[in-house]
Amino acid sequence: MNAASTQQRPEITIIGAGWAGLAAAVTLAAQGYRINLIEAAPQAGGRARRISIGDIELDNGQHILLGAYQELLGLLKTLGLKEEDIFIRTRLNLKMHCMHGKGLHITVPKLGNPLHMLIALLAASGLSIAEKWKIIRCWTTMMQSGFKLDQDQTVTDYLDKQQQSERLVKLFWRPICVAALNTDIEKASMQAFLNVLNRSFADNRANSDMLLPRTGLDRVLPQPALDFIRQKGGKVSTGERLLKINTGPEGVTDIETTKGYHVVTHLILATPYQQTRKLLAPLGHHAAITTAMMTLEDEPITTLYMQFPRHIRLEGYMQGVCDGISQWFIDRRTCNQPGLIAAVISASGTHMQMDRETLTQAVIAEIEKIFPDWPQPSSTWLVREKRATFSCTPASGNIRPQPGNIGHNIWLAGDFVDTGLPATLEGAVASGLQCARQIITDTSIT
Numbered sequence: 001m002n003a004a005s006t007q008q009r010p011e012i013t014i015i016g017a018g019w020a021g022l023a024a025a026v027t028l029a030a031q032g033y034r035i036n037l038i039e040a041a042p043q044a045g046g047r048a049r050r051i052s053i054g055d056i057e058l059d060n061g062q063h064i065l066l067g068a069y070q071e072l073l074g075l076l077k078t079l080g081l082k083e084e085d086i087f088i089r090t091r092l093n094l095k096m097h098c099m100h101g102k103g104l105h106i107t108v109p110k111l112g113n114p115l116h117m118l119i120a121l122l123a124a125s126g127l128s129i130a131e132k133w134k135i136i137r138c139w140t141t142m143m144q145s146g147f148k149l150d151q152d153q154t155v156t157d158y159l160d161k162q163q164q165s166e167r168l169v170k171l172f173w174r175p176i177c178v179a180a181l182n183t184d185i186e187k188a189s190m191q192a193f194l195n196v197l198n199r200s201f202a203d204n205r206a207n208s209d210m211l212l213p214r215t216g217l218d219r220v221l222p223q224p225a226l227d228f229i230r231q232k233g234g235k236v237s238t239g240e241r242l243l244k245i246n247t248g249p250e251g252v253t254d255i256e257t258t259k260g261y262h263v264v265t266h267l268i269l270a271t272p273y274q275q276t277r278k279l280l281a282p283l284g285h286h287a288a289i290t291t292a293m294m295t296l297e298d299e300p301i302t303t304l305y306m307q308f309p310r311h312i313r314l315e316g317y318m319q320g321v322c323d324g325i326s327q328w329f330i331d332r333r334t335c336n337q338p339g340l341i342a343a344v345i346s347a348s349g350t351h352m353q354m355d356r357e358t359l360t361q362a363v364i365a366e367i368e369k370i371f372p373d374w375p376q377p378s379s380t381w382l383v384r385e386k387r388a389t390f391s392c393t394p395a396s397g398n399i400r401p402q403p404g405n406i407g408h409n410i411w412l413a414g415d416f417v418d419t420g421l422p423a424t425l426e427g428a429v430a431s432g433l434q435c436a437r438q439i440i441t442d443t444s445i446t
């Protein structure tokens with residue numbers, strides 16, 4: 001790209017330095033666009049950020065990524081980062097404990113598609129032949145339908161029709177669905193679940209791999225992205241909140257923030273849906289989008305970090321619980337925090353009614369039962385994100401706006417836009433990339 005064409009590229013104003021906004025900013029900066037990135041919080045990262053509690057550095061919630069996160073992995077390549085420096089990649093190893101009864105263990109073997117899933121299920125321990133057959137039959141039905149439903153329904157309704165027993169739902173389907181959609185199966189969208197299953201398990205075997213960050217989340221994307229944007233001449237302002245969007249006949253003319261005014265020619269809103277709704281509502285032009293977004297609901301994610309002695313380790317880095325308060329235990333030795341175990345509880349449930357101490361003790365009691373040799377943790381830190389993601393219900397599929405241009409010079413990004421994925425890092429990144437690609441196409445200089 002020569003200097004003349006770079007000069008002609010417009011400045012793109014991006015609101016929100018979460019993973020969606022960062023993805024858009026990096027992609028556009030790489031193509032020579034000038035970036036003006038405005039973030040309300042003191043740091044970038046949004047809902048996937050580093051936090052400090054006392055003298056310990058933690059993530060605001062343990063995040064797990066999958067091999068299927070192709071857009072995110074591509075973005076890291078744009079930043080010149082190597083996957084192996086950032087993630088530990090392991091084959092999916094689903095070890096589920098039961099507080100009452102026998103658990104389950106499934107490992108995805110190093111075989112090509114579709115043999116990997118078939119062999120994984122046939123070799124699973126903790127399931128009878130009849131149960132394995134039921135899952136395989138259900139899986140075959142999903143594949144035959146091309147992972148598409150004529151009409152969306154809840155995961156529970158679908159699994160009932162597929163005659164999946166209560167035990168199979170408890171041990172196998174529910175943990176996967178809640179982890180993937182952050183929504184309980186009674187209200188989760190089967191179509192969104194099928195989209196995840198299709199991408200993760202029906203294609204390349206490596207898509208089902210788990211990617212565990214080797215560092216805090218800030219060093220996975222936010223920090224390298226900010227460095228890149230600045231190196232390319234972009235501006236990044238943190239601690240600056242967008243308050244008002246001003247428009248004229250041709251669309252947005254300027255914006256008002258807590259630090260002043262910015263003239264705008266191209267505006268990407270990469271804020272969470274609650275903020276996006278509030279910012280767009282006064283403009284009037286986007287009534288259909290803002291009214292629909294009023295009906296999206298939130299789901300929480302709770303993480304309890306527990307510090308055990310350094311020699312305490314979880315086999316396979318991650319293990320699940322199918323009938324407890326805790327859902328997953330993850331070993332933070334992956335990011336050089338030996339002995340630190342994160343217990344993750346996705347979606348809403350009775351745990352949200354518990355006070356911090358009661359919840360902490362309930363999780364520790366489950367640890368004692370599952371790992372009786374472990375001592376008590378010396379410290380614990382509880383992080384509750386009440387608005388972690390939107391609730392991924394069948395209704396949400398009709399409400400989520402399309403990513404990209406919504407008229408004139410406004411583009412929408414964020415995990416809530418309709419990428420077909422639930423609210424995930426991959427969905428956020430994909431939405432940001434989609435905005436960037438549209439802008440590049442619309443403004444390309446021939």
Ligand SMILES: Cc1cc2nc3c(=O)[nH]c(=O)nc-3n(C[C@H](O)[C@H](O)[C@H](O)COP(=O)(O)OP(=O)(O)OC[C@H]3O[C@@H](n4cnc5c(N)ncnc54)[C@H](O)[C@@H]3O)c2cc1C
Pocket residue numbers: 015016017018019020021038039040041044045046047048060061062063064065240241242243270271272275301302303385387388389413414415416423424425426428
């Ligand atoms: C605890 C937890 C665990 C999770 N676990 C996983 C996981 O294991 N795997 C996975 O894939 N996903 C996971 N997710 C989901 C994932 O973190 C989100 O989907 C993703 O981070 C959303 O990114 P985003 O850029 O769309 O939105 P956000 O991260 O919310 O970014 C929006 C940004 O906009 C800023 N902003 C808002 N209003 C304004 C304003 N007026 N002016 C300027 N800036 C503003 C915000 O401060 C924020 O930085 C988890 C989420 C949480 C909370």
